[in-house]
Amino acid sequence: MRDRTLVGLILAGLILLVILNLPEAVSGRVRGFIRDAFAPLQDLVASASRQGQETLKLARGVSSLMSENQRLAGELARQRLRLNELERLEEETLKLRHLLDARRRAPQRLITCAVLGRDATGWWQALRLDKGTAEGVSAELAVTTPEGLIGRVISATARTADVLLLSDPKCKVSALVSRTQAFGIVVGNGVTPQGLPTCRMEFINVDRRHGVQNGDEVVTSGLGGIFPRDLLIGRLDNVKTNESGLYAEADVVVAADLGALDYVFVVADERPGAPPAPAARRAAEAGVP
Amino acid sequence: MRLLVLLLALIACAAVQALLPAWAWLGGAQAPVLLALVLFYALHYSRRWMLWCAFAAGLLQDSLGQVPLGCSCLCFALAGLWAQRHREDVDEQAYISQIIFGGVAAAMMTLLLYALLRFKGAITLSLADALRKTLGTVLLAAVLTPVVFRMVLGLERRLGERPALETGGRP
Numbered sequence: 001m002r003d004r005t006l007v008g009l010i011l012a013g014l015i016l017l018v019i020l021n022l023p024e025a026v027s028g029r030v031r032g033f034i035r036d037a038f039a040p041l042q043d044l045v046a047s048a049s050r051q052g053q054e055t056l057k058l059a060r061g062v063s064s065l066m067s068e069n070q071r072l073a074g075e076l077a078r079q080r081l082r083l084n085e086l087e088r089l090e091e092e093t094l095k096l097r098h099l100l101d102a103r104r105r106a107p108q109r110l111i112t113c114a115v116l117g118r119d120a121t122g123w124w125q126a127l128r129l130d131k132g133t134a135e136g137v138s139a140e141l142a143v144t145t146p147e148g149l150i151g152r153v154i155s156a157t158a159r160t161a162d163v164l165l166l167s168d169p170k171c172k173v174s175a176l177v178s179r180t181q182a183f184g185i186v187v188g189n190g191v192t193p194q195g196l197p198t199c200r201m202e203f204i205n206v207d208r209r210h211g212v213q214n215g216d217e218v219v220t221s222g223l224g225g226i227f228p229r230d231l232l233i234g235r236l237d238n239v240k241t242n243e244s245g246l247y248a249e250a251d252v253v254v255a256a257d258l259g260a261l262d263y264v265f266v267v268a269d270e271r272p273g274a275p276p277a278p279a280a281r282r283a284a285e286a287g288v289p
Numbered sequence: 290m291r292l293l294v295l296l297l298a299l300i301a302c303a304a305v306q307a308l309l310p311a312w313a314w315l316g317g318a319q320a321p322v323l324l325a326l327v328l329f330y331a332l333h334y335s336r337r338w339m340l341w342c343a344f345a346a347g348l349l350q351d352s353l354g355q356v357p358l359g360c361s362c363l364c365f366a367l368a369g370l371w372a373q374r375h376r377e378d379v380d381e382q383a384y385i386s387q388i389i390f391g392g393v394a395a396a397m398m399t400l401l402l403y404a405l406l407r408f409k410g411a412i413t414l415s416l417a418d419a420l421r422k423t424l425g426t427v428l429l430a431a432v433l434t435p436v437v438f439r440m441v442l443g444l445e446r447r448l449g450e451r452p453a454l455e456t457g458g459r460p
Contacts, residue, residue, distance in 0.1 A: 016362055121356055194314070
């Protein structure tokens with residue numbers, strides 16, 4: 001009996017060793033298979049949760065009418081239900097129209113994706129999207145919203161893709177201040193205890209004389225090959241010099257709301273004959289090379 | 290039937306864990322629902338069933354997040370083995386035992402996973418942040434473990450794997 005237990009444990013250990021040392025391609029396929037198999041359920045649970053929240057909101061609204069006349073309360077509840085539905089539809093229509101406008105205006109080909117959920121382990125600031133390689137989403141593509149950049153795709157399977165958010169410390173973006181063209185790196189800074197995603201910008205060879213200010217707009221520089229040029233990241237805040245006292249650094253208030261994302265765009269490629277992006281046009285007009 | 294219960298419980302726990310957000314004020318701790326399921330199998334069934342559960346739960350957790358494949362399997366299996374080693378010393382039906390087992394296993398799992406991920410260079414989290422996250426995970430596990438135990442027991446009763454509860458009986 002003791003021998004059998006020992007053999008079982010050794011066997012389990014060996015299986016574990018094999019799993020831990022699987023080649024990247026094989027482990028990617030295994031991971032992709034499980035993720036894709038789980039995606040429909042995750043989608044179902046996420047939409048059920050959204051509907052549940054809506055119902056809860058509605059129930060709260062209805063409970064406040066309990067003191068009124070029964071018939072009027074019923075009528076009011078019905079009207080509220082209808083109004084709630086209309087408001088939800090209006091909100092969704094506006095949101096989708098906003099997304100469609102942004103998509104039409106963008107110089108790049110954008111793939112619209114719904115957010116399925118967040119990283120299930122809590123070690124990363126990451127999202128899971130409902131589209132994958134089958135729809136043209138692949139690793140190392142930028143992900144944005146109409147408000148601004150949110151991160152990059154780090155892995156994709158046939159039906160899902162994972163996005164590392166700007167606030168993750170492993171996410172680094174080559175950026176520039178559009179007013180002064182000062183270069184720097186935007187690095188994720190994690191989440192505050194209040195749940196606010198934070199980033200900071202470390203400037204490269206930019207001292208106080210270059211005059212970057214609070215409120216300056218930060219956009220992608222286009223260097224590095226992942227992020228296209230001129231995608232809005234956010235605005236500078238709390239500009240200060242670093243510990244050596246030579247160079248400037250600042251917090252970045254991200255333009256997109258990283259905590260409340262329903263739909264996002266994956267930036268697939270440049271559209272042929274697309275107009276130049278606004279910051280590039282401004283720089284050209286100002287004579288900046 | 291036990292296999293069916295295990296499969297259903299794994300799917301439900303993974304779905305709930307993926308749905309629940311990370312708690313920023315608890316250091317970004319994620320509710321360890323799958324770990325609680327592994328503890329249930331560790332405290333109620335044989336080592337073979339616990340290891341099956343640990344491997345399946347680990348693969349699911351790693352696939353639903355960014356953790357390199359196999360890391361969570363190792364952590365779950367070690368936490369399960371630890372729990373099985375000490376299950377004779379306690380009454381596994383008592384809430385306090387479930388709370389303590391959940392808390393200690395969550396601390397072990399989070400710190401071990403942190404060490405593995407740092408070793409592999411997958412994260413850049415500082416030790417202080419990791420300790421804050423560990424504390425948060427311990428709190429969440431202490432709350433969640435009895436709940437998951439009740440849910441799986443209920444599922445087993447519903448599917449006939451365990452006799453139905455008599456009035457006034459213990460779970």
